[in-house]
Amino acid sequence: MHVMIIGAAGMIGRKLLERLAREPDALGNELKKLTLVDVVEPAVPPVFSSVSTALALDLSSEGAAERLVSSRPDVIYHLAAIVSGEAEADFEKGYRVNLDGTRALFDAIRSESRNEPYLPRLIFASSIAVFGEPFPAKIGDEFFTTPLTSYGTQKAICELLLADYTRRGIFDGIGIRLPTICIRPGAPNKAASGFFSNILREPLVGKEAVLPVDENVRHWFASPRSAVGFFVHAARMDTSQIGPRRNLTMPGLSALVGEEIEALGRVAGQKAVNLIRREPDPVIRSIVSGWATDFDARRARELGFTAETSFDEIIRIHIEDELGGRI
Amino acid sequence: MHVMIIGAAGMIGRKLLERLAREPDALGNELKKLTLVDVVEPAVPPVFSSVSTALALDLSSEGAAERLVSSRPDVIYHLAAIVSGEAEADFEKGYRVNLDGTRALFDAIRSESRNEPYLPRLIFASSIAVFGEPFPAKIGDEFFTTPLTSYGTQKAICELLLADYTRRGIFDGIGIRLPTICIRPGAPNKAASGFFSNILREPLVGKEAVLPVDENVRHWFASPRSAVGFFVHAARMDTSQIGPRRNLTMPGLSALVGEEIEALGRVAGQKAVNLIRREPDPVIRSIVSGWATDFDARRARELGFTAETSFDEIIRIHIEDELGGRI
Missing domain, CATH: 3.40.50.720 (NAD(P)-binding Rossmann-like Domain)
Structure with missing residues (x-):
């Protein structure tokens, strides 16, 4: 082949x-x-x-x-x-x-x-x-x-x-x-969607990350x-x-930013959560407000495509695949 | 301009x-x-x-x-x-x-x-x-x-x-x-959709027309x-x-072939209807079966676009615009 x-x-x-x-x-x-x-x-x-x-x-x-x-x-x-x-x-x-x-x-x-x-x-x-x-x-x-x-x-x-x-x-x-x-590996980038990954990836290795939107923003991951x-x-x-x-x-997980953060707390503790710095950015908030929040990806699921069902799972996968299985 | x-x-x-x-x-x-x-x-x-x-x-x-x-x-x-x-x-x-x-x-x-x-x-x-x-x-x-x-x-x-x-x-x-x-003016053509017009236009001037599908075929006109x-x-x-x-x-009229024929009868009499010759054509029937039958064209209507609401009206417009107002 x-x-x-x-x-x-x-x-x-x-x-x-x-x-x-x-x-x-x-x-x-x-x-x-x-x-x-x-x-x-x-x-x-x-x-x-x-x-x-x-x-x-x-x-x-x-x-x-x-x-x-x-x-x-x-x-x-x-x-x-x-x-x-x-x-x-x-x-x-x-x-x-x-x-x-x-x-x-x-x-x-x-x-x-x-x-x-x-x-x-x-x-x-x-x-x-x-x-x-x-x-x-x-x-x-x-x-x-x-x-x-x-x-x-x-x-x-x-x-x-x-x-x-x-x-x-x-x-x-x-x-x-x-x-x-999400979680996108590598350094934080300037894409408007970058914060969704940054607020998990950076705290998992003890670094600060910036959250430019409210916790009630929903997106598809x-x-x-x-x-x-x-x-x-x-x-x-x-x-x-x-x-x-x-x-x-494709199937995915519809989740709030707040649910990302709760999962981070469960997997890595409050110390990790405390590394998220809230810095509201009206430009990013406005871009993100135009994005899709949830899908019923029935056809793809019926055809055998699968994705995560919780942010705990998404974070654990990042730890396994990027951090050698431990934090 | x-x-x-x-x-x-x-x-x-x-x-x-x-x-x-x-x-x-x-x-x-x-x-x-x-x-x-x-x-x-x-x-x-x-x-x-x-x-x-x-x-x-x-x-x-x-x-x-x-x-x-x-x-x-x-x-x-x-x-x-x-x-x-x-x-x-x-x-x-x-x-x-x-x-x-x-x-x-x-x-x-x-x-x-x-x-x-x-x-x-x-x-x-x-x-x-x-x-x-x-x-x-x-x-x-x-x-x-x-x-x-x-x-x-x-x-x-x-x-x-x-x-x-x-x-x-x-x-x-x-x-x-x-x-x-519909009604498309001019001579009958070989387009698979041609019969929708042919069965009205030809009988209105005393000519035969071929109907290749059943009367219960629905389409959008x-x-x-x-x-x-x-x-x-x-x-x-x-x-x-x-x-x-x-x-x-665009808005339109969803109608059955049978409704076209009934309207023809009302406007031009049974003599016109009798000029429609039924010659089932499985190829045309199969093509037409894949076509859309009805739309809810709400946005266009709200924006001021309008179309006919009956085949009687469609036939009368043809008579006015193509046949000098009389049959």
Whole structure:
């Protein structure tokens, strides 16, 4: 089995590689070849050094998609994207990378299959940013996509293309709408959503973290481990059960910031909780108030996708996967 | 006011021009300039001969969009498209014209506004083909778009672009999701939906028509006069009421084929009804069974869009507009 990961240097790409390194048959077949692609050359896990090719390549550059697809991977993960803030700040770059790059990949598969039959599994990282407020209390699987960012628009368009190209028999596509990933490993970043992770990750290692919103803010979460699980399952699952509606809102946990903090207290004690510094930020509060708070991800659950059901679990997973099992 | 109609040689384009010729201030301002565009040179209504330019131009050809937009129309109607059947048969042509052509137009407006402020009203003809079965009994305004044709996919993508470009302040866009237009004037055509019009239009002039489906088939209709009314209203309306969800399912009439026939009997007598020949066609029956049957088009109605409420009315409009008022 030849697996290609486009966006292999990103957080999800690296986590997926760690999982495959630990469990090389996770995708159901022996991993005989691995092609790792990103705008910077991705690191190759040592266990895969003999079967891997790492490429620094911008998917939206001339000929890049054709070059990648000519090696005819069985499974293609497309995780690469310009993030939300940058896609909003740079209109042209966002559309070029997130829309044109993805379409170039899809069309390269179409061209490739003309030479010789070819039908790869194509797994696309989408986002709940395809939705835009106002929302119902729980967003169901049939709620419409009215994004309020260019990033969300680009993801929603790629979802439509993915479904049509799949219906046409060009590839076997699945769109994975990710919840906000929490606890995001690494240093605090400036993303408006960063605090959801910061207020847990930093106190767990004895550092202060800033909370810019009220405790009654609700949002939709899954751990990095669940996110990897979604992508692994998407490669293994029987796609004949999905039908033509190929883009799936992944399961997740709807929780209040206050519930995050209570879970932190239970797992790490009041000392950890005391490291959270409240610094209300009206800009962040206003951005976050437009985000989805809860989903009924029934279809994905019925198709076998799973996520956490409590913040205690999310915190324990972080401790196991990032902190060597202890705090 | 400078109005541009792209797709001016099509049925809706011609009907819109007839309306403007009869009522030159229909769009709320004096019509000082009219630019008519289609792949074949559109006919210019004599009353507009001194203010009109007619162009034979393919919007998706190199430089065409920039050329059109450089004349800075105040209102741009984008009605041009490869129809459903052809977009399904010719994958590349459908995406080139229906997606790339539309995006070229949108991007040309963006480029033009960089030279000097420019914010035209952009009115886009979309379609209920953005929806795909299975459907609820009534499709609400928040139902998701999961098209089952490439045509529907291209329309749904253009809707997303229209909303994002509008949100960005590039133009002031409205997407008009048309019901099936009935009674379509002209000769019977081979479109799978043709019979809905044929079984009324032909008997009204004493000719036979073929009904390929059962009388209990339900579908969603508006007259050509209503369709023109949607486009006129979209140019005049106060768009500040719409909000960011810029694509609207137009109101229409949900009716059974049997109700069409009953209305024909009431308006034109049993002799007309007897001209309908039942010739069941399993292919057409199967295509039509996947189409939407009913909508709750609340938002559009609240925004002032109106359509017929009975087939008697639809037939009378046809008699008035196409048959000189008498049968």
